[in-house]
Amino acid sequence: MEAFVGDVALVKPQVAFFEAYGSAGYAVLERTISVVRAAGTLVIADAKRGDIGSTMAAYSQAWLGEDAPLASDAVTVSPYLGFGALEPAVELATEHGRGLFVLARTSNPEGGQLQGAQLDAADLSGVSAGKGVSVAQSIVDAAVAQNRDGRDTVGLVVGATRGHGLDLSEFSGPILAPGLGAQGATVADLAEIFRDSRELLLPNTSRDVLRHGPSVSALREAAERVRDDVENGLA
Amino acid sequence: MEAFVGDVALVKPQVAFFEAYGSAGYAVLERTISVVRAAGTLVIADAKRGDIGSTMAAYSQAWLGEDAPLASDAVTVSPYLGFGALEPAVELATEHGRGLFVLARTSNPEGGQLQGAQLDAADLSGVSAGKGVSVAQSIVDAAVAQNRDGRDTVGLVVGATRGHGLDLSEFSGPILAPGLGAQGATVADLAEIFRDSRELLLPNTSRDVLRHGPSVSALREAAERVRDDVENGLA
Numbered sequence: 001m002e003a004f005v006g007d008v009a010l011v012k013p014q015v016a017f018f019e020a021y022g023s024a025g026y027a028v029l030e031r032t033i034s035v036v037r038a039a040g041t042l043v044i045a046d047a048k049r050g051d052i053g054s055t056m057a058a059y060s061q062a063w064l065g066e067d068a069p070l071a072s073d074a075v076t077v078s079p080y081l082g083f084g085a086l087e088p089a090v091e092l093a094t095e096h097g098r099g100l101f102v103l104a105r106t107s108n109p110e111g112g113q114l115q116g117a118q119l120d121a122a123d124l125s126g127v128s129a130g131k132g133v134s135v136a137q138s139i140v141d142a143a144v145a146q147n148r149d150g151r152d153t154v155g156l157v158v159g160a161t162r163g164h165g166l167d168l169s170e171f172s173g174p175i176l177a178p179g180l181g182a183q184g185a186t187v188a189d190l191a192e193i194f195r196d197s198r199e200l201l202l203p204n205t206s207r208d209v210l211r212h213g214p215s216v217s218a219l220r221e222a223a224e225r226v227r228d229d230v231e232n233g234l235a
Numbered sequence: 236m237e238a239f240v241g242d243v244a245l246v247k248p249q250v251a252f253f254e255a256y257g258s259a260g261y262a263v264l265e266r267t268i269s270v271v272r273a274a275g276t277l278v279i280a281d282a283k284r285g286d287i288g289s290t291m292a293a294y295s296q297a298w299l300g301e302d303a304p305l306a307s308d309a310v311t312v313s314p315y316l317g318f319g320a321l322e323p324a325v326e327l328a329t330e331h332g333r334g335l336f337v338l339a340r341t342s343n344p345e346g347g348q349l350q351g352a353q354l355d356a357a358d359l360s361g362v363s364a365g366k367g368v369s370v371a372q373s374i375v376d377a378a379v380a381q382n383r384d385g386r387d388t389v390g391l392v393v394g395a396t397r398g399h400g401l402d403l404s405e406f407s408g409p410i411l412a413p414g415l416g417a418q419g420a421t422v423a424d425l426a427e428i429f430r431d432s433r434e435l436l437l438p439n440t441s442r443d444v445l446r447h448g449p450s451v452s453a454l455r456e457a458a459e460r461v462r463d464d465v466e467n468g469l470a
Contacts, residue, residue: 082346082348
């Protein structure tokens, strides 16, 4: 992480690669998060956790709790059990001024069928009422409703690799947009895909930077180049 | 875990409660899994992991890998990124004779809207072709197709607390059925809810047993009572 600290606004560790090594991997992740945050760089733990009730509360505590060993600035969460089941994470993030990013429309082709399925219009209320929306749009709408408190605690994950088909016009929170680089999206694509919602767009590239490692200076140069490309492309 | 080893067929640790303590919690979980498995009791890690590509492969390695510190007999996974994105877990489980349980219809009320959303019939093929199925049914159908290799590597999570509305008649794998006890389902409900698919039903209760702790003998008695109730109710 030495290569990035101070030069980039945020780091998004993929929790799975640490979890594969069990407690030893998590000890490394704890130190990584701590070093990066101490340097003033934001950490979004890419964990895609999702559960219900007291179990969801425990995941929230793990990633957003005040004194938790893995405490990060934000965590990614997965809504298969319903946006409402994520409530313990929303509450804890709000309380501690942290954030969460809920998967809406992901960048992989296998996700399209489920995320594009249509909700029963009779079930819908609030922002989605009467619209006959897709699963992904229902997540966007639930995030819009949650963020009406003005804190924008809830961000979204919307892939940059394909037409997302979402109405993001009412969404004011941050958007995490994986898919830049190795997954195929270019900086020019970003401007097109997120036309109406560029204010808090966080385009995200991993393999395209990491293949330049392990030299610290090469990694830093690659990260700076992507950052400059994105800033120019969206200017 | 001393209270259960040898008397029950399987233990399903909720990973979140260990993860909340970071690497220290995972060290305890590693020992727990190791002690339980060494006694011949199956361990299903309730982790609800779900991601894509190399990240999903890393989660699979974490929970199903041959020499991984957290290696369990099976792991629960979440399909928001599509059943197809879980392929690395299916492959590794098949290779090592382990299993996975994919969330289909969960026991919480917030999950109903998303899991009941209708897939676009034009997208469907295989088992689901032309049926205009729900998200949850599409997971069942994908599991049926996967299990045609005769190994029944893929199990399902189908909550016991409410009418699941699923056609499970073609599904031959194991079903994990949370919701018994504190979440409201009774043993009599199980017989009704899973009429056609009792062969490998794994009803599951946690809080209803754990509130009898921490005495080891009280815990064991509670677990045995639930086991006997279930066996009698399904006989």
